[in-house]
Amino acid sequence: MTRPDRDDFDWTAAEADVNGADVVDIESARAARRPAAAPDDIDPDDAESIDETPPEHGVPVDPADAVPAEVYARQAARRPILAEWARSRRLLQAAVRHATKDAGYVLAYHAVRMPKYAGKATFYAPIGVFRGTGRLYAWAMAEEGNWDLRQAAASRGDADAWLKLDARRQRQSVWRWWVVGGIGFAGLAGTIVLAFGPWWWQVFAAAIAVPLLARVGRPADKPITDRVVQGNRYRKLTAELVRRALTSLQMSGINSAVAKDANAISFPQEIHRDGPGHLAIVDLPYGVEASEVVARRGKLASAMRLPLDQVWPEPAQGHTGRLALWVGYEPASAMKQPAWPLLAPNAKVDLFKAFPFATTPRLDVVDVDMMFRNYLFGGQPGSGKTFALRDLVLAAALDARAEVRGYELKGVGDFSVLEPVMAEYGNGFDDETLARCFAFIEWLYEEARRRSKRIEHYARLGKAPENKVTPELASLKGSGLHPLVAWFDELQELMTSKYGKDAGELLEKVIKLGRALGIIILIGTQIPDKDSLPTGITRNVNSRFCLSVADQTANDMILGTSAYKNGYRATVFQPVVEAGWGVLRGFGKVQSVRSYYVDTTAAGRIVARAVALRQTAGTLPVPEDQTRTVGPVADVLADLAQVWPGDEKSAWNETLCGLLAELRPETYGGWKSAQLTAALKPHTAITVTSVGKRIEGKQATQRGIHHTELIAAITERDRKRSAD
Ligand SMILES: Nc1ncnc2c1ncn2[C@@H]1O[C@H](COP(=O)(O)OP(=O)(O)OP(=O)(O)O)[C@@H](O)[C@H]1O
Numbered sequence: 001m002t003r004p005d006r007d008d009f010d011w012t013a014a015e016a017d018v019n020g021a022d023v024v025d026i027e028s029a030r031a032a033r034r035p036a037a038a039p040d041d042i043d044p045d046d047a048e049s050i051d052e053t054p055p056e057h058g059v060p061v062d063p064a065d066a067v068p069a070e071v072y073a074r075q076a077a078r079r080p081i082l083a084e085w086a087r088s089r090r091l092l093q094a095a096v097r098h099a100t101k102d103a104g105y106v107l108a109y110h111a112v113r114m115p116k117y118a119g120k121a122t123f124y125a126p127i128g129v130f131r132g133t134g135r136l137y138a139w140a141m142a143e144e145g146n147w148d149l150r151q152a153a154a155s156r157g158d159a160d161a162w163l164k165l166d167a168r169r170q171r172q173s174v175w176r177w178w179v180v181g182g183i184g185f186a187g188l189a190g191t192i193v194l195a196f197g198p199w200w201w202q203v204f205a206a207a208i209a210v211p212l213l214a215r216v217g218r219p220a221d222k223p224i225t226d227r228v229v230q231g232n233r234y235r236k237l238t239a240e241l242v243r244r245a246l247t248s249l250q251m252s253g254i255n256s257a258v259a260k261d262a263n264a265i266s267f268p269q270e271i272h273r274d275g276p277g278h279l280a281i282v283d284l285p286y287g288v289e290a291s292e293v294v295a296r297r298g299k300l301a302s303a304m305r306l307p308l309d310q311v312w313p314e315p316a317q318g319h320t321g322r323l324a325l326w327v328g329y330e331p332a333s334a335m336k337q338p339a340w341p342l343l344a345p346n347a348k349v350d351l352f353k354a355f356p357f358a359t360t361p362r363l364d365v366v367d368v369d370m371m372f373r374n375y376l377f378g379g380q381p382g383s384g385k386t387f388a389l390r391d392l393v394l395a396a397a398l399d400a401r402a403e404v405r406g407y408e409l410k411g412v413g414d415f416s417v418l419e420p421v422m423a424e425y426g427n428g429f430d431d432e433t434l435a436r437c438f439a440f441i442e443w444l445y446e447e448a449r450r451r452s453k454r455i456e457h458y459a460r461l462g463k464a465p466e467n468k469v470t471p472e473l474a475s476l477k478g479s480g481l482h483p484l485v486a487w488f489d490e491l492q493e494l495m496t497s498k499y500g501k502d503a504g505e506l507l508e509k510v511i512k513l514g515r516a517l518g519i520i521i522l523i524g525t526q527i528p529d530k531d532s533l534p535t536g537i538t539r540n541v542n543s544r545f546c547l548s549v550a551d552q553t554a555n556d557m558i559l560g561t562s563a564y565k566n567g568y569r570a571t572v573f574q575p576v577v578e579a580g581w582g583v584l585r586g587f588g589k590v591q592s593v594r595s596y597y598v599d600t601t602a603a604g605r606i607v608a609r610a611v612a613l614r615q616t617a618g619t620l621p622v623p624e625d626q627t628r629t630v631g632p633v634a635d636v637l638a639d640l641a642q643v644w645p646g647d648e649k650s651a652w653n654e655t656l657c658g659l660l661a662e663l664r665p666e667t668y669g670g671w672k673s674a675q676l677t678a679a680l681k682p683h684t685a686i687t688v689t690s691v692g693k694r695i696e697g698k699q700a701t702q703r704g705i706h707h708t709e710l711i712a713a714i715t716e717r718d719r720k721r722s723a724d
Contacts, residue, residue: 090364094275098329106228113226120224121214128217135216140180142172237271237278237327241304246282248303249296257285268322275362276335277328281316290315290323291567298572300325307331309578312361312592315567332361332594333577340596341365342395342606348613349398351483351520352471357391358584358593366584366593368543370396370520371483372468373586374511376538377524378558379547379570384579386414386489388545388595389524394603396485396520397421397610400617401474406487406522407437409494415487417603421610423621429493435682437488438499442679444486444510444519446667451517454480469518484514487522492532495525502678504534511540533557545595547582548573559585636679637714639663644707650691652704653677673703680705685713 086092110117138144146165153162194202214224243265247258257264264285271280284290293300294313301311309332316324328335341347341356349355354367375392379385386408396402397418405424408415412427419425424440426433458464458473458481473481488494494503511521523541525533538557546558548570555564555571563583564571568590573581580594598606614620643659645651653673660668660676677688691704 091273091275094362095273098276109228110225116226117224120218121210124214124217124224125210126213126217128213128215130217132213132216136180136183140173140176142169142176145169145172237280237325239267239271239280242267242271242280242282242325245300245303246284246293249293249299251288251292251296253288253292254285257288268318274326275364276330277310277326277362280325280327282323282325284321284323286321289320289567291320291565291569293323294567294572295569307333308574309333309361309581314591326361328361332581335363337594337597338363340391340598340602342398343598343602345609347398347609349395350471351396351399351402351485352474355395356596357395358388358595360591360593366587366591368392368584368587370485371518372515373543374515374521374541375523375543375545376533376541376558377522377545377547378533378549378554379526379582380550380554380575381526382575382579383547383549383573383582384595385524385526385545385547385582386410386412387580387597388547388582389487389489389522390415390418390603391595391598392522393418393485393487394598394606394610396483397607398613399483400610400613400619402483402485403619403621404485404487405440406485406489407433407440407494408489409433409437409492410490414600415489417600417607421607421614421621429490431497431684434494434497434499435684437494438503439682440486441503441506441510444484444514444521445506447484448510448513448517448519451481451519452513455517466516468516474518481518483518483520485520485522486510487524489524491523491525492527495532495534499681500531502674502681504537506678508534508536508540511537515542527554529553529557543586545582545584546570547580548575548578559583559590563590636660636676637683637710637717639668640710641714644710648707650693650704650706652691652693652702653688654702656705677703680713683713683717685709685716 086095146169150162150165150169153159153165190205194205211224218224243258246254246265254265266283267280268283269281271278273279284293290313294315297311297313298308300313301308304311304327306327310328310330312326312328314324314326316322337359342349351370354369356365357368358366360366370392375389377385377389393404393406393415396404404418404422406415406422407426409426409429411429411433415422415425416427426436426440455464455467455469458479459467463473464470469481469483473479474483494500507521510519513519514521521541523533523537527533538560544559546555546563546568549555549558551571552564555569556562559568559570563569563585568583568585570583573592580597581592582595584591584593611620639660640656643656643663645655645659653676657668657671657673657676661671680686680688686705686709688703688705690701691706692699692701694700
């Protein structure tokens with residue numbers, strides 16, 4: 001090594017520095033600097049094969065081994081072996097159904113145009129004969145093969161080259177003429193055979209030959225068959241379409257996030273086929289809730305240029321920002337809902353088991369059961385709640401054990417078709433019907449009390465292990481624990497009448513008490529506010545079906561507090577147009593479903609079957625006898641008259657309750673003044689009022705009734721009975 005010749009350099013110090021440093025082998029140092037991964041396939045001399053990815057800085061914040069392996073395994077998104085639509089019977093069926101439907105459509109489309117096609121084909125076929133012959137001749141002459149070369153030789157005046165090229169053409173043409181000759185001979189033979197063969201041979205040959213010749217003879221821009229116009233029947237759901245739709249909702253949370261990061265809307269699963277449509281699971285930008293998108297269903301449909309009932313956004317499982325957007329191949333209104341399975345001639349219902357009640361937008365069947373449940377149906381006029389409620393009553397009719405009683409307080413007679421199987425039925429909103437309905441609720445309460453005693457008895461015998469009605473007890477004749485289905489349509493009519501307050505309180509008690517005792521309450525209401533539907537009832541009902549409603553308050557009255565906030569919004573349905581659609585809650589996943597549509601004729605068929613079943617089981621109610629078997633209300637007037645204290649003109653309720661309890665402790669035991677007031681409500685002749693009395697020289701006032709009014713009520717009742 002030559003040292004630089006500089007006089008002022010301290011060589012001794014420099015040597016010492018170098019001695020202190022590590023001496024490194026340059027090759028091994030380079031090797032160490034290269035990335036450890038895949039050292040074999042990197043050629044150090046080839047710059048292009050060197051991995052230039054920047055080295056990772058530090059370890060991951062949450063090292064992989066800190067998360068349990070099984071959690072990782074659960075989270076690992078494996079791609080399915082089979083396509084989503086081929087993995088389940090249901091999806092496969094839906095896909096096949098869709099394909100068949102499409103094929104059927106195309107077939108039908110062409111079938112009706114057959115005469116037109118036949119005319120066109122007959123017109124073009126002769127042209128095809130000439131054009132085909134011309135083409136065959138040109139092919140046999142093999143003129144086209146080296147035409148350009150021969151032309152060039154001719155223009156150059158190169159006779160030698162031209163002759164050689166033409167000889168080549170002739171050679172090619174020879175075998176082609178043989179082929180043409182063969183075809184001609186076969187054609188001739190075929191024609192002779194056809195001429196002498198049976199007629200259908202000729203038809204068959206024409207069916208093949210005419211379209212082929214027409215195909216050759218038609219101008220290139222005039223196809224024989226019409227185009228099957230698909231229009232925008234269905235728009236395939238793509239990530240781009242979903243992104244565009246979501247950003248068109250003008251939601252600041254989405255738009256600002258997407259402006260910063262185009263991938264702020266992500267898809268944890270690929271968009272896949274699901275039933276007759278496609279499902280996109282979407283992770284919305286941070287902080288945006290799926291419910292906010294659900295509320296904008298109309299805008300979403302507009303952004304996709306699709307009818308409203310083709311677009312079904314729902315909150316998805318996982319987190320509140322996950323949206324399940326299902327888009328059908330066609331609008332739900334165009335998809336034919338299958339017939340209600342209970343219309344089948346041998347369908348029966350066991351109220352302890354689930355039966356089909358509705359279908360989802362994907363046409364999956366949704367089953368419901370009725371035992372140990374109370375139902376609340378709500379929706380604005382034309383939402384389809386009466387029809388939905390009637391479905392349940394029809395199902396109940398098909399269980400011969402069930403006793404069906406109910407009132408429709410609209411007065412239209414939607415349920416009159418069920419009259420033959422109902423032990424009690426009222427229709428109307430006049431005072432008398434309302435009074436009967438109220439008396440029925442009181443009877444229900446008494447019935448619940450009676451049933452609780454019966455359950456206690458059977459529990460002691462070991463026949464009701466959970467102190468609940470069992471299928472065996474329900475079937476046991478004389479147990480008095482058979483399913484009792486009590487339905488009320490347009491209950492708001494009763495709740496806003498003078499009976500409302502007491503009826504509400506009693507019905508709440510029945511709902512709470514009766515659930516385990518086989519009493520099933522079904523309520524339909526149009527105005528779900530707290531005057532029309534006491535909160536005590538809405539709170540205690542465990543199965544809810546909210547059809548089209550106008551606002552959030554109504555929605556949450558039916559579906560429960562926060563339902564609207566959580567994205568379960570029946571406000572998105574339009575009355576009449578989307579009749580029967582609603583949000584069903586209480587059966588696993590909260591979802592939008594459409595109740596089966598059963599018109600009155602079909603309902604009549606079910607009732608006829610229910611009558612037959614009940615005749616066999618001996619449970620068909622006697623039409624004339626619609627009175628309840630046991631009921632304090634029926635006898636309370638007579639009982640009061642019997643216990644009336646001497647010739648008093650008026651009496652306090654409290655005194656009367658004590659006397660009634662002495663007369664019939666099993667019925668009146670524990671009655672308070674308010675209960676007597678409620679029991680007397682149906683009898684308009686009696687007014688419970690303040691009655692003053694002098695007791696031991698002191699004046700005291702309490703609620704009570706007058707004897708004259710009691711007598712008047714009895715007279716009126718007797719008059720009505722004889723008139724009936
Ligand atoms: N599941 C359904 N599928 C299709 N159409 C339905 C369905 N249910 C009801 N409809 C239609 O909607 C109309 C209104 O239904 P329904 O009488 O049950 O409404 P409603 O909510 O009870 O209205 P209102 O309070 O005025 O009585 C019915 O005449 C029927 O044609």
